[in-house]
Amino acid sequence: MPSDDSSGSRPLPADLSMLASMDQREYLTWQAETVSDKEQYWTRASRLVEWRQPFSRILPTHSEIPWDGWFAGGRLSAIDNCLVRWARGTHGQRIALRTFEQGHWTECSYAQLLSDVTKAASLLEGPVTPGDLVAIVMDGTRASVTLMLAAAWTGAVSVPLSSRLSATALAQRVTHSEAKLLYLGELPIPKSLPHHLADTTYPRILGADGRQQGSAVEFSDWIATAASRLSPPGREELKTKDTGSSENPVAHIFEARDPLLWVYANAASERPRVAKIRIGGFLVQAMDYHRILFPKIAADSEDESLILAMDSSAVAALAQGVWASLCLGWTVTLAPWRADQVSALSSCPADLSRAVLMTKPDTLDAIRTWAANQGAAVRFRQITCTGLTLRPKTVKTCSHLVSDGPHRITNLWYQTEAGSGLVATFPFEKLNRPGALGLPLPAVEAQVIDDLGNTCGPNEGGLLTFVPPWPALTYPVPGQRDRFYNLHFSLIEGQFSTRDGVRRDEEGFFWFMRRIGSEVTVDGISVSTLEVESVLTHQGQVKEAAVLPIQAADGTRLAAFVVPSGQVSNPETFKETLRNHVRETMGSSASPTLIVVTSALPRTRSGKVVRRLLRRLLIGDFSEGEDLDHLANPQVVSDLVRAMEKPQ
């Protein structure tokens, strides 16, 4: 491991006492230092991870994939880090995982979890080999987490899937990933699963009880049942292993750049986007940020607890809620997160007032409503929202749910492909503004860029971008490289473009303004309009494109306004070419029904495409003589009106 020379730089706020006393200006000064010396920062952070073999280099080299190769040469075990290190000694009896299943809370200690994982891992060996994919519906059960850890034990890659996925979407992902094993939990078996999973002689689909859906069984029974289903023909005895002491480790040792997870980005797409998360960078960044985002009660506290009340297949949930929490020895409570289920918190054995609640704003609203109906006051130590915009009003109305003022309600911004949260508010008064996205996390260079590529001034709205690299940044799976690059790295040279429109205030806090483009459901399939635009503009014949949903007689369809990069000799052929291109890249549901060829798109002076105007043009809600003074190119509107009048 490279030497750590800390001279001349301010120390990492190891116990966070430094963060607690900083104001935002001091934080940003320190944060800028971490950006300017990412190597030093991540060297320090890497010490949180137990390495089986030290890495020889921290930062990736400048190669074709600039973020590839963090912690090169390093080798580590996922299980060492999240279980083995805690299962030893007295901490082994501490509760590692608490879940709510079949109307009851169940708990298991670190020692027990390690034992379960070991057993489950022995089941997997055979059907699953290192590098294979294991699809797991993250339904908040002990089984789902155990299987994910067991997959890591064997060196397999988990594909966490949301329990909200439709049967079609679920089948698509499982088919797409070519998973060797599928854990469905309570979900029914989709009809269109690939043949090899449905093989009756060697079944690879596990349900909640391993035998039939819906019946409650003890977890050990589940393991046994699962074992009997998974044992290959001729393999009669369940292979049980020792609980894996550090002296005799048996868990798989990963290279730092090996994938730990496959994460799907869009909800239910025909050709879903998926990215790989590499274990080394993921664990380092998740653990480091966990300490910063969720400061412990006391520096030496060993009784730390996080309640995860959100979809545990989301990257932020996986990173902070599950993996980093376990790696840091916290108790993880997977709480029901649907509005009608949050009342389960009433019987939760966890001491809420000492726990960090990690949730989404809509779930928080439900918890507020539930709390209002409770006789006694409900308070959490800290609430961290992620996934959706945390509105200022939500902070205001929920401030009674935290013990020490509204600054204890924080926000964490993440995006699936980013592999980590990158912007957050902190549970300190000076480092939090109600409703703000937050400040960039250490060693993260965040910017606001307008559509012309210029850096926005204070409070000017623009696209949130990040300058790579950071350790957890995902990378594309084979076959999706261009798609990944086009969507995230083509808009602004060398920067990771998100799909979020934000502003940064004078103090340096980022504020969410709007999501650029939208996720539209076409024929039950989710399509990102921004991705369709990206696919169109990388087709070669299109300079600019704006894609919007339209309501047709047969449901939602897409309309595309395209600016050709050259002369179009035959508009109909041109449009058909574009439709085919999108169809081939993203699937037929993403192919625009209506294509309007135009000379330019209406833009504001900062270069934003005025989609509202396009939308109104599409539905005929536009009249000549309207105020177009805000446009940089108002003359284009009459062109558009003429183009719309032609038969499409």
Added chain:
Amino acid sequence: MTSLEQTISEMGHALETLRALAAKLATKKDDPPNSEDLKIWSNAESLWRRLPELRQPFGQRLTAAVAAERATGARSVIARLAGTELARLAEKHNPLILVLNTRLLGTWVTLLRGLNIEDQVFLHNPGDRPDNAQWRAESVADWLRRHIETHPEWALSAVACRGGFLGPVTCGTYLATETMWSDMAHAPISHHSNLALAIVQRLRDSGLVEQDIPVAVTDPVACDELDDVERLTGFAPLLRDGTGAHYLNHRGCHHLLSSFLMRDPAQLTSVTIHLGAGTSVALHRGGLVRRLVDSFSGIPSANRSGALEIGPVLQSLKKGDFDLKELDEAVFRSGGLMSLAGTDDFEAFLGFRQAGATSGQAKKIDAFVDMVARRAAASVGALTAGLDPDPPVLVVTGPLVRSPMFRSRLLKEFGTAFPVVVMPGSVENEALAAGALRALFHPATCKDYPQERSEVARRRDAVRRMWETTIFERPLRYRVPGAPVTGIDELIDSAYMAVRGMRLPTMAIVGAANEAAILAARYANERGRYRLARFLLVDDYESVSSLAYDFDLVVDGQNYAIEDTEDPVAEAVRLLDEGRVDILMKGRLKTEEILRGVFSYLKRSGRLKKGQVVSHVVTIDIPTRSKLVLITDAAVNPYPDEKRKIAILENALTVASSLHIPTPKVAVLSAIESVNPSVDSSLEARRIAERMAHRTDCLVEGPLSFDVAMDADVAAEKGYKGRIQGDADILLMPDIDAGNVVYKALTTQSGATVAGIILCGDMPMVLTSRGDSARSKLASIAQAVKLWHELSLAQP
């Protein structure tokens, strides 16, 4: 130590010493100074220049020094311009250099051996065919061939040629590159200076010039080093570009002067005045030509008019005194001396003064000389304005100053303001030769043409973008405070005047998730001299944020802040109650929803007094009308009774007062302009007029038909006897139907611009809709803000 140094040293540079020294020098002003003198001058140069009485002798002595050296031939001038090192190399290697200087009437061709001229000729253009590179090249080739035949051992080492209208670059020496050849082939202006490179190309093709010898271009005509402010004009589309001056001679003279004063050219400030067939004046500062008066911006020349006053030019064009073609001729080809005297030969012109001119002609010649001298002096004054207290050294150069008559007239113009050095003719050939030596011996110090071209283009573009920066999107005219507001733009301006130096009101947009409202709020603070208001965007946070993003609204928490709420009306009332809001503005919600919500607040808070009503007043600017007209009520009160109408009228009068309309004329409208018992509105109109008859602050008449109230011709035609003769200021409508129809008819059919407000006691509320133009949106806010200020001031 020489005696001179001794003198200075002993007297410690005291003024008296220098004055004495000047007197001493003045007695032998035509003697060239020796090298020791020059050294002393150089050391004491700024002191010399500081003392007015010393400037003339200083200039005279320098003139004599330069003249004496030039009289010995080109050698020493080339050596001075090339610098010591290049001169040494030239003498050591004795390269053969061909120098081509294309002039208007022919081509100077010089063959240089080292620093010495082997031969030099001016190849005249034949007058019988149009000027072009082909035949100029042929004549040069013939001349060159003759030398080569005589001296077969001769081989050219380098070629120096004048650069014409290349892509604009900074001054200096460039090696000709493919890019340069290509640019020259597509020169934007046809000019004899463009021909030198073309001649070289043909000499290369013919084999007379080897392909691989360096071709140097020095200080082309298309140089451009102007500083940013010099580029600016009062008409944004026209920026000065600095090209088209006698850079070769200007820079040559400046460098020569620097050499004589033993100064680094980059450290010496001078002004060079080139007076010849063309004229230009250049300020050299920091080694660059930072300011310039060219043929079009200053002095008339042999065939160019020089600067003309654009106003009279435009008027004459309009009147037909001359047409555009004649003007073009005068400015570019046959203006100046040619148009005034029928010759472009200054020598002939001035010679005629001495022999043959009548007294009238002599007077004109004198006047012309006076004019040129005065313009030259004025140009120098323009270029040196604001410089250091030490006046720069002036160099007067060009063929014209060969004339003693002209020279003495010119020097008289400068008096003792500057030390003036006269360098008749030009040093262009010598400067080109020096450039060739640089290209030959120190090619790495030559400038990179594409790079410099890009740099100049970048600088020009930066200035252009700066000059095109929008400050006020709408013209903002000065008005005397309190003057009647007669148009919407004046209304907006008067609001800006009203808020100047005052507290900005806070305007709550109720239901701010609305395009029109967001745009209106933006315009209010971006379109004028001052910000008009602070805005609280009261609505769902995400929806407002999203709109703010789409329409580039800068939510900074000060000018624009979001008040996150699911019930905008209740929130607005709360904000009013807390005194955090001064004015309301309608967003996405319906007017009645808002009014229903705020009505109880208005009553409770006493802001709506007994007898007052909430009513709508729209101020309309009709393009064909010379003043504004107010219509009420077209939006809030559907069918008001007589009493309510009078209350509505009172609100309109409040608005009229805010517009400084003196004694507003109120037309109470009906279908007819006479009372008809079968038309209720006519009866009511008469009663209202009668009830308001005692008022001195307004003139109320009714019933009136719309046309009588608005059109003087119709009023006259119909024989209406009232005092309102088509010039009504306020139209009091019989009901909402009529009001709305008139309002919409005017806005949609007559191009009218409107400002709409609802007056709620002492609080205006702004109404805008998507159909409103940007100007209307802004005007509505402006009117509300102005009214709020006035009503606030009126409060006890």
